[in-house]
Structure formats: C-alpha cells, structure tokens
Amino acid sequence: MSAKKRSPWLTLVSILVYFFLYAPIIVLIVFSFNASRTNVVFEGVVNQGPCGPFYWYCELFRNRSVMDATRNTLIIAFTSTVVSTIIGTMAALALQRYDFFGKKVSETALYFPIVTPEIVMGIGILVFFSAVFGWINTALALAPNQRLTMGLGTVIVSHIAFSIPFVTLVVRARLHGFDDRLEEAAMDLGANEFTTFRKVTLPLIAPGVLAGAMLAFTLSLDDFIITFFTTGPGATTLPIYVYGLLRRIVTPELNALSTIWVLVVLIVVAISQWFQRRE
C-alpha cells in the first residue's frame, strides 16, 4: 500500500486507539510507585526502607509465593515449548510434504483446538485427568500421600496440547514453497538422511520453527483458563496467583510485578530481534 494521503482524522483516531492501548499500561507502571498500600488513589511516591521509591519492587522479591509462581510459570513455559515445538514441527513436515493414510483427519484434528473455546478444552482435560487418576488411585489402592493429583505435570501436558496446533500452523506457513530438490541434491552428493536434515532442511525451516517456539512460549506464559482447570497444589503460576490476589486485596506489589513483566518481555523481544538482524 502506498504511503500517501492520510487524512488528519485518520491520524487522530489512530492516536486515540494507541492511547486506549497504552493508558492501562501507564497506570500500572505509575501506581507501582504509590505510597498508598491500598493502591486506590495515588498518594505520592513511596519512599520507605533501603529501596526508597522501589519499595514495592523489593517487597516483591521478598515474597515467596511470587517467586515460586515465577519459577513454576517458567518451568511450564520452557518444557511445554520445547516438546510442542518438536512435535508441532514434525506434524507440519508430515502435512506439508508427505502423503499418508489419515492425512485429512489429522489435519482437521490439529485445527480443532484453535476453534474450540479454551474453557471447553480445560474442562475436558479436567474430566479426563480426574477420571484417569481416580481409576489408578483406586486400582492400586494408593495411600493418601501417594495418590496422583493435578499439578505441574498435568499443566505442562495440557500446555503442550494447546500449543502444538499453533506451532504446526506457523511452521507450515514457512514450509510453503520449500524446494524439495535441495534435499535431493544433498542426497545425490552423498549425504545421508540425518546430515541432509541437519545441514539442509533444518537451516531452511529454522526461522519458522523459531517463530513457532516463540508463539508457544507466549501462549504458555499468558495462559489462564486451561491452567486454572489443570493446576493443583504446588503448581500455582503467575496468572493464577494474580487472579487469586484480585479476589482479595491488591497492593502496589502487583503493579511492580506487572512493570517487571513488561520490561523482561521487551528485553527478550529486543534480543531476539537483534539475533534475527544478525542472520
């Protein structure tokens, strides 16, 4: 599209939409320096303890539940990203470049989660795990402290399940127009399948795989609904923790957490951009 003739009205409306997008973020950041504990009205910049205006940030790092939730969130995101990227990429390769029995069915099954409301999937997985765990616990007559329960494992497995379709979608888009002859050439020159994949196929699809992994990671970090139904004792993630707080009392600590969250994500994005530029 050409870059000419933009009416001033369009510019004005666009600025207003940007304002709508950013006002909440600015409020979040400003109120992280609030002197008021209840955090309803801004009562000046906090200046307390050795941290001064960063009082709430220091409080945050002393808060064990926040640190545990952060650790859980990262464990879940990393594990589910690695597994779903591998499985999703394999599926993308299969769907884009191979013919096999049941291809159409597989394709539909893989796109189904994208058009399924998250709560339906979450409830389904909850019903599934309670049935399976209930059955195993009774069948093996496990003692109360040995019983299988929901926890990190169930959350990770569920995140893998909802990320795979998105990874497949992104990698497939990249595979579109992949030249099969490049692989044939490698094989003709005496490379075996493994070398061909490592030296030819993988470098070509790497940007797509990376984009898929980034998407899976973001989805996992942000997920609330499916985590809510599949989590258990000791597997509280940050979104679940924040939701719990919102139903009780919120101090500017939560604002400090939000501010750090935005900063960390911005840094991660900046680094990945820098890597892409270098390539």
Place this chain on the structure above:
Amino acid sequence: MIQHIRENRRLQGFLLILPAMFVMVTLLVIPLTLTVITSFGQRDADGNVIYTFTLENYWRLLGFTEQGWDDLYLRILLRSLWLAVQTTVIVILMAYPLAYFIARSPEKRRNFLLFLVLVPLWTNFVIRIYAWVMILRSQGVFNSTLGAMAGLLNVPFQPLDLYPSQTAVLIGMVYEFLPFMILPIYTSLEKIEPSLYEAAADLYANAFRTFWRVTVPLSMPGIVAGTILTFIPVIGTFVVSDILGGRQVILVGNLVQRQFLDARNPPFGAAASIILLVMTLVLTLYYTRRFGLGEEIAAG
C-alpha cells in the same frame, strides 16, 4: 526395518504425524468424549457423577425444568452471545482505522507501529484486567481525572459507577482482544497492490468509493481471521466477567466454571460446556462459509 522406513514415504509421513495425533487423541478427543458422556449423567447428593443417559441437563439449560419454564440459563447463553457480538463489532471499528493508518505509513515506520500494538499484549491477560479495575473503580483514575476536569470548569461532578458493571466487562473484553484484530487486518491491507488504487482513481472513483469497493473487500480475509480470533475467546471466557463484572455479569464461562468448582454439579457444567462448543462451531462454520475462509489466521 530401517531400510523399510527409508524407502516408504507414506510410512515416514505417518511416523512424523504420530506424536501429534497421540497428544490430540489423549488430550482432545478422549476428554471431549468424556465431557459428552458426563453431560448425559446426573450427580448424587455428594456431588459425585452417576453415569446414566438423561437429557435432563440439556433441557434445564434450554429452559424446560421440572418446575416449569425457567429461562435463567437461556438468558446467560444469549447474554454471552450478545456480549461477544458487541465486543467483536467494537473491536473491528477500532482496529480498522489503526490498521489502515499503519498500512499507509512509510514502510520504515510500519514495523515500529506494529510493535507498539504488540507491547500491551505482552503484559499478562489477568494483569490487563487488573489495570482496568484500577482505572474504572469509583475512586479510580477515570473518575478522578473527570473529577479534576469538572473542578477546573466548575461543573458539579458525580463519580460514575462503572465498576463492577456490564460496561466494564465490555471495555475489558475490547481491550483484551483489540490487538488480535489489528494484526490480521493490517496483514491483508498491506498486501493490496497500490496499482489497484490508481486504477480506481483512473476510473473516476472518489476516495469513499475506492475505500468501499476496493479496500474493504480486499481486507475481508483479515476481518474474518480477526473475528475468529476475537469471538471464540470472548464467548468462552469467565475471567473478565468475574473480575470486572462482580457478581452481576454471569456468562456461560462463569456458569461452567461454577458448576464444576463451586456447585459441584459436573454433569450440568459439562452440558453447558458442550452447548458452548456446539454454538461456537456452528457460528464459526457459518461465518467462514459466508465470508470465505480466514486463511490469515496463520499470519496473525
């Protein structure tokens, strides 16, 4: 064995898809089947599920109870549907001008403008709702700003009672899903050949006619993709309504969640969940058939 795999491309494809299919069957097909089975069941006095075959849960959801007609749940279903429609329309109306603005910006600046759209998405879903609590509550940022402005102009001011309310839920939903509409619309606008505008101008189409007859139809794939990315999450969420709506706004999502976790009536919750799924699939199918498939979902 290895030799056999090497030579058989069909087998290779099958082996590559196998792990994904295993996950989909265990965590999608079986769970959904179990949900359907549960929805035909009943619960006993302790909240355990008795597996029978009764349509009672579905009848109750549709308004036919043992005590006669009661449209409580039907109203919840319609309210969720209506809220999802309202959100989607408002989001399209806000996203389109911005996407158009970005697509018409100098090429060098486009990526930065798009990046600005993405940043709010990277805070957390739940944290974004919290931000709106801070803004909308009676002594919050919105009311104090309005109050200060009224004070300057010497006008009497009554703080607006926005939180918790249905309006607050709508604002929260619009905020959550706006970026998901901007991205696909931008993608489809950006693909339009400049020569098409020149052609329209050569044929004496004015700006409005060009926009309506050239730009909008060509950006339809983006709108369709954005609608799917907005409508489906909105119709199934319970977090936004839970926090911004207080106890006033109950949607299907809240109904399902409460039946499973508070009311301990899984069969009824399962039936509500299945109705939600069927409703979503039917609407998505109709919508994509009517306006063409949203192939841009991949891009967004």
